[in-house]
Each structure stands twice: as C-alpha cells, then as structure tokens.
Amino acid sequence: MKTIKFGLIGIGLMGREFASAAARWCHLLDMDLRPEIVALCSANPSAQRTDWYTNNFPTIKQVTNDHLQLLANPQVDAVYCAVPHHLHQQFYCDTITAGKHLLAEKPFGIDLPACQAIIAAMQAKPEVLVRVASQYIFYPAAQRILEMIDQQRFGRIIEIDSGFCHCSDLDPNKPLNWKRQVEFNGLYGSMGDLGLHIALPCARAGYEPIQTNAICSNIITQRPDPQTGRPVPCETYDNANLLTKLRDPKTDQTFPWTLRVNRIMPGEKNSWYFAIHGTKACARFSLKNPRSLEILEYAGKEQAWQQIDTGFETAYKTITGSIFEFGAPDAFMQMIAAFMYELAHNKPLNNAAACPTPQEMLWGHRLFTAALNSNQNRQTITF
Numbered sequence: 549m550k551t552i553k554f555g556l557i558g559i560g561l562m563g564r565e566f567a568s569a570a571a572r573w574c575h576l577l578d579m580d581l582r583p584e585i586v587a588l589c590s591a592n593p594s595a596q597r598t599d600w601y602t603n604n605f606p607t608i609k610q611v612t613n614d615h616l617q618l619l620a621n622p623q624v625d626a627v628y629c630a631v632p633h634h635l636h637q638q639f640y641c642d643t644i645t646a647g648k649h650l651l652a653e654k655p656f657g658i659d660l661p662a663c664q665a666i667i668a669a670m671q672a673k674p675e676v677l678v679r680v681a682s683q684y685i686f687y688p689a690a691q692r693i694l695e696m697i698d699q700q701r702f703g704r705i706i707e708i709d710s711g712f713c714h715c716s717d718l719d720p721n722k723p724l725n726w727k728r729q730v731e732f733n734g735l736y737g738s739m740g741d742l743g744l745h746i747a748l749p750c751a752r753a754g755y756e757p758i759q760t761n762a763i764c765s766n767i768i769t770q771r772p773d774p775q776t777g778r779p780v781p782c783e784t785y786d787n788a789n790l791l792t793k794l795r796d797p798k799t800d801q802t803f804p805w806t807l808r809v810n811r812i813m814p815g816e817k818n819s820w821y822f823a824i825h826g827t828k829a830c831a832r833f834s835l836k837n838p839r840s841l842e843i844l845e846y847a848g849k850e851q852a853w854q855q856i857d858t859g860f861e862t863a864y865k866t867i868t869g870s871i872f873e874f875g876a877p878d879a880f881m882q883m884i885a886a887f888m889y890e891l892a893h894n895k896p897l898n899n900a901a902a903c904p905t906p907q908e909m910l911w912g913h914r915l916f917t918a919a920l921n922s923n924q925n926r927q928t929i930t931f
C-alpha cells in the first residue's frame with residue numbers, strides 16, 4: 549500500500565480527529581493508499597497539545613508555527629487544514645499553490661468571495677486534489693437516502709425538511725471563543741459553522757435553489773470573555789431558519805426545502821437530520837437515533853413507515869461486523885477514505901460516497917449569502 553505523507557495545519561479539535569483516523573487505518577480494507585502524518589503546524593505549538601501528537605506519531609519530523617514552512621517541506625504530499633475560518637482563503641490557496649493535495653475544512657472560506665478565490669487558485673493547479681471535510685453523509689442511513697435520490701425512488705418530491713441542531717450554546721455562561729466572533733467565524737454565524745454539513749445532501753443531489761427566505765437570530769448577545777470573565781458582545785447568529793424553493797434539473801420540478809441551522813435548540817446535542825417526502829417514497833434519518841433509517845414506500849394502498857436498523861454498512865469496507873453500531877469517528881474515517889480513494893483512482897467510488905467538493909461548498913455559500921441578504925432586507929431572494 550502506497551503512503552501519502554500528510555501535514556496537519558491546525559491541530560485543535562479536528563486535527564486530532566484526523567490523526568486518530570490515520571492511526572487506525574488498518575481498520576479499513578481494500579485501500580490503495582495510507583495516510584502518514586509527518587508534519588504539524590499550529591499558531592502556538594508550545595501552548596498546544598503537540599505532545600499528544602509526537603508521543604503517538606513517531607513519524608512526525610516537523611513542528612512549526614508557520615504554515616509556509618510546512619508547505620515548503622518536500623516530504624509533505626498532502627495537507628489536512630483545520631483552522632479558523634478567516635484563515636481558510638490564505639492557507640488553502642497557499643497549500644494549492646505549493647502543489648499539495650488538500651483536504652480542507654468547511655465552510656471553505658469565511659464568505660462567498662473567499663470561496664470563489666480558493667476555487668480560482670484550484671484552476672491554476674488542476675493536478676492538485678482539493679476536497680472538503682463533512683462527514684455526516686457517510687452515516688449508513690444517509691448513504692442509503694443519497695442512493696435513493698440518485699435512483700429517483702421518491703417520485704415527485706413533495707418537500708425536504710432538514711437541519712442541524714445543537715444546544716451547546718444555551719448556557720449564557722459559556723465563554724466566547726473564535727466560533728462566536730464575526731471576525732474569525734464570519735457573518736454567517738451558525739450557517740458557516742453547521743450549515744454546510746446539512747446543505748450538502750441537497751447540493752449533492754444536484755438540486756438548484758430558485759428562491760430563499762431566511763430568519764437569522766442572535767439569541768445570546770453577550771458572553772463572558774475567556775480571560776477576564778466580563779461580558780463582551782457575541783455578535784454571530786446562533787440560529788438560522790431558511791425556507792428555500794429548490795428545482796430538480798432532472799425533472800424540472802420544484803419543491804420547498806425547510807432548513808434549520810440552530811446552535812441553540814434545547815434538548816438537541818448534535819442532531820443532523822434529513823427527511824425527504826415524495827409521492828412514491830419518503831425517507832428520514834436523524835443523528836438523534838443514528839442507526840435508525842425510516843422509509844415509507846407507497847404503492848397505492850397502505851402508507852406505513854418501516855423502521856430499519858442500519859448496522860456498520862459502510863461505503864468503504866472495514867473489518868467491523870455489519871451488525872455493529874456506527875459512530876462519529878467512523879463517519880470521519882469514511883470521509884478520509886473517500887479522499888484517499890479519489891486520490892488513488894482519480895474519481896469517487898460513487899456519487900453518494902464521494903468526499904464533499906469545493907463546488908458543493910460554493911453552492912452552500914451562495915445559499916447562505918442569499919439568506920443573510922434575505923434576513924437583513926426582509927425579502928425573498930431569487931437566484
């Protein structure tokens with residue numbers, strides 16, 4: 549199996565997820581390529597947990613606070629870059645220009661112009677593979693729904709209802725961090741943080757937005773400063789509710805899509821959910837009950853929801869028995885497998901199991917920019 553040497557730029561929450569998945573690569577079967585971590589970059593390596601990385605990964609030979617030094621390292625073939633949103637444009641463009649393959653993080657630029665600038669940099673380096681991390685579509689039930697969409701099993705689509713709901717910000721005493729500051733997270737607020745994850749199935753299906761109407765809410769407007777504990781402004785939107793008209797170009801039919809991107813939704817922890825209702829079939833899945841896939845197939849008589857327990861039924865084969873449960877680190881690993889598969893084969897395994905693309909992120913940026921416009925001007929925005 550050939551080795552692809554990775555540099556990690558950003559070694560916080562997501563950097564460790566990547567490293568952990570790379571460490572148990574033997575879990576996957578039939579892979580052509582294997583990731584090996586050789587370099588780390590973080591803003592302040594001495595203050596961060598570099599020990600966790602260097603103790604667990606003896607292959608790491610470079611630790612730096614300068615991403616350009618990491619990119620100049622000829623040992624590095626590819627980069628996983630997980631840094632705050634205001635750095636995406638610069639760091640992603642530098643990585644692409646350096647000729648390193650890039651697994652980037654969402655939202656792929658702090659705003660629409662940043663996303664477009666990264667895509668422009670890609671055009672000058674077509675030999676570099678650029679994909680984006682968003683793992684939720686790799687849950688077995690989500691994969692089944694995406695395959696059903698590809699097979700046009702739903703008949704005429706009546707509506708889609710999806711969302712991503714957290715409650716981690718319900719506590720007003722939670723200190724401010726970069727994800728709650730416009731300067732670092734962007735104007736989108738929860739849409740930049742959570743929205744791309746749940747916009748993805750509709751972008752992947754090839755649906756086109758026709759019009760959107762959004763209400764964005766800043767519910768907790770002050771939070772304690774992490775250093776002083778004093779209240780400081782918290783200006784990002786906690787929640788966004790969008791009602792969008794989509795068009796399926798395969799059938800020319802249009803239908804409503806209700807999207808809820810809420811960081812403050814009491815009772816929810818990390819609920820990514822997707823429900824699609826059509827005249828021939830309906831399907832729904834929520835991370836609230838992550839092994840359960842519900843399907844209703846209508847053949848003209850009874851209407852009955854079936855509840856299917858999905859197991860460890862993954863796009864990229866693993867050693868795990870198919871009756872076991874699937875979880876968040878598994879979804880993340882499947883997504884990295886999708887990146888490595890595409891690197892090896894120059895094409896994805898199939899449409900459902902493809903790593904998210906920059907074009908899909910652009911789709912989300914257009915939607916969320918329109919949503920901000922709709923909220924600000926109290927108007928329906930047409931595309």
Ligand SMILES: NC(=O)c1ccc[n+]([C@@H]2O[C@H](COP(=O)([O-])OP(=O)(O)OC[C@H]3O[C@@H](n4cnc5c(N)ncnc54)[C@H](O)[C@@H]3O)[C@@H](O)[C@H]2O)c1
Pocket residue numbers: 557558559560561562563589590591592596613614615629630631632633635653654655681682683740741
């Ligand atoms: N896929 C997911 O489920 C998921 C979940 C959370 C976050 N994210 C995304 O991952 C990215 C990072 O989020 P996180 O939660 O890991 O953040 P984090 O705050 O835990 O880590 C950020 C890292 O960036 C580094 N950094 C900051 N400035 C830097 C600089 N100038 N040079 C080098 N490194 C610098 C920090 O040192 C830190 O290591 C964001 O784009 C976020 O939206 C994705």
